[in-house]
């Protein structure tokens with residue numbers, strides 16, 4: 842498996858993964874596509890960084906992250922998905938480790954992940970906790986009544 846930056850021809854495979862990720866609503870998939878299009882049109886101007894897991898052949902998943910504008914070296918995870926048929930095989934970990942290393946190298950001081958507390962995200966949130974993320978905030982009923990937003994953070998290793 843190779844972790845590399847996304848290029849134009851990866852888009853159909855990524856859209857297929859997104860459309861078959863039951864955790865994501867159609868609106869979220871549309872938004873994810875807009876982010877991909879912005880990135881592919883002009884990655885530098887978009888402010889997004891997008892990595893894919895290239896299984897040679899086939900794309901196993903992708904991650905989008907970027908620095909938060911007007912913050913002091915805070916970086917954030919924007920989108921993250923691995924093909925539902927091949928989850929639990931270490932692809933997400935490899936993608937996220939590469940993204941994290943890139944962010945530290947780019948000078949990140951603080952990494953932030955905002956996600957949902959819906960039960961569908963239990964395993965995802967366990968993934969973040971196992972990756973060393975600490976829960977630092979919760980906004981009740983953020984996404985919908987009964988669907989809270991949880992914030993995780995990780996600080997630059999000393």
Ligand SMILES: CC(C)(COP(=O)(O)OP(=O)(O)OC[C@H]1O[C@@H](n2cnc3c(N)ncnc32)[C@H](O)[C@@H]1OP(=O)(O)O)[C@@H](O)C(=O)NCCC(=O)NCCS
Pocket residue numbers: 862864920921922923924927928929930931932933934935955956957962964965966967968971
């Ligand atoms: C979160 C996600 C990207 C992780 O990718 P992955 O390739 O399954 O992750 P890995 O195989 O590297 O790590 C597996 C760990 O992730 C967690 N995990 C999350 N969802 C899982 C799933 N459906 N199947 C297996 N493990 C899952 C488990 O804690 C597991 O730990 P374990 O192997 O010690 O049991 C992937 O599960 C996914 O696409 N989830 C749905 C979309 C999503 O929630 N995106 C994030 C939005 S904030």
